[in-house]
Amino acid sequence: MQHKVVIVGSGPAGYTAAIYLGRAGLDPVMVTGALTPGGQLVNTTEVENFPGFPKGIMGPELMDNMRAQAKRFGTEFIADDVVAIEAVEPATDGQDSARPSYRLNLSDGDVLQTEAVIIATGSNFRKLGVPGEQELSGHGVSYCATCDGFFFRDKPIVVVGGGDSAFEEALFLTRFGSSVTLIHRRDEFRASQIMVDRAKQNPKLRLLTNTVVTEVHGTETAPATAPAAPALNLGGLSLTPKPQVNVSSVSLKNTVTGEESELETAAVFVAIGHTPATDFAADVVTRDSDGYITVDGASTRTTAAGIFAAGDCVDRVYRQAISAAGMGCRAALDAQAYLND
Known part of the structure; x- marks a missing residue:
């Protein structure tokens, strides 16, 4: 089955992207991770600096709310890990607008085929x-x-x-x-x-x-x-x-x-550093010397057409839930514009 867009990774960036893409009618699929869907916030106690919660909110509850909102707009969740992304060149049918699609290999052996990918796998604290x-x-x-x-x-x-x-x-x-x-x-x-x-x-x-x-x-x-x-x-x-x-x-x-x-x-x-979770995408996108995915200016476009990246796998400076969510929104809008082009 050919999907329109697959989001790799959950957390604020991934869930926000899913909400926007779902509301746009693009039926997003999210590969959440096999063990800890929700990113680093599922291991956080009280979150007091996320807007809209004057009394604070527990990290796992915030992620559950985001997941429920993404589900409401039709997101399909797959509890697995992506181990590799492969570009599939378009068939030579004479159409100048033909674009590559992508094959996502999952750890359980399944394969997803998609026109666009949003990578939102975050980073791990050392x-x-x-x-x-x-x-x-x-x-x-x-x-x-x-x-x-x-x-x-x-x-x-x-x-x-x-x-x-x-x-x-x-x-x-x-x-x-x-x-x-x-x-x-x-x-x-x-x-x-x-x-x-x-x-x-x-x-x-x-x-x-x-x-x-x-x-x-x-x-x-x-x-x-x-x-x-x-x-x-x-x-x-x-x-x-x-x-x-x-x-x-x-x-x-x-x-x-x-x-x-x-x-x-x-x-x-x-505070001994972070390791971005991007090795699975090394063959299709450009990363810097520390493994962070590089994007085009203030956009979320990577060096591969149709692949976008958001959150802590890109951001080495702020690393906040709210900034990741904002970048997830931008990735969804960038992907939507790409798919509608």
Whole structure:
């Protein structure tokens, strides 16, 4: 079956594109991802900076709402991953307007054929890979200062990283935290000198070099239930509620002396970079040296006719849900114009 347009990836960019394309009558198909549809926001707790929700909204709920809105306008969802995109050259039938179509190979072996593609697969935070990081993600471990800094007002904060992004996050977090400690594994920073100078001039910010985080620790901050914690029975499966556990400290190791120590903190912000999820499209679109898809100016047009890209797989600067949603809108309008040409 030949589809008009297939969206690869969910999240704010993908769902917004689907809403616009569905309302345009283009019957979009969305390949959401096999494991975590909804992008990074499904792992976020409260979102307070998305317009229209004055009291905030939980990240998973926001994504569920977007999905329901896309479904309302006829989006078909496929819970799978795209492993490769192949260009299919048009038949030589003498028509000058003939355009290539695209074959999307899915991880389960299925194949989708489409006239246009919107890539909205986002990017993945690079992680420390230390004990406690995954378990305390969303409970003090964060990858976005703009999203979560407010929750740690008047509390000690740790930032891990040595580039401009890490310094930007650390300086931003000094607005909230009682103190901010930026930890870097080397004695020299990758950040620009002006960022380092600003950090050194900020009395709330301490720079800790030649140091790595080896473990993130948590402390129980609330019981499972009060006064008791009875097991929940779901279809014969008993689940015992777990107590609330939040970050309380990190274990550190000096990379030169090997000395180990522990630092109390209420939050660990990891800022060691992002990896855009674009490898599957490497054969059809142009990417920069870091793997971000390149687009034409302010548009979402890639170097391949009929393929558009939106969200964090393109945007290395803002990486916000609202900016991704706006780019998803632009991708849908660009795709619509392409299909109607």
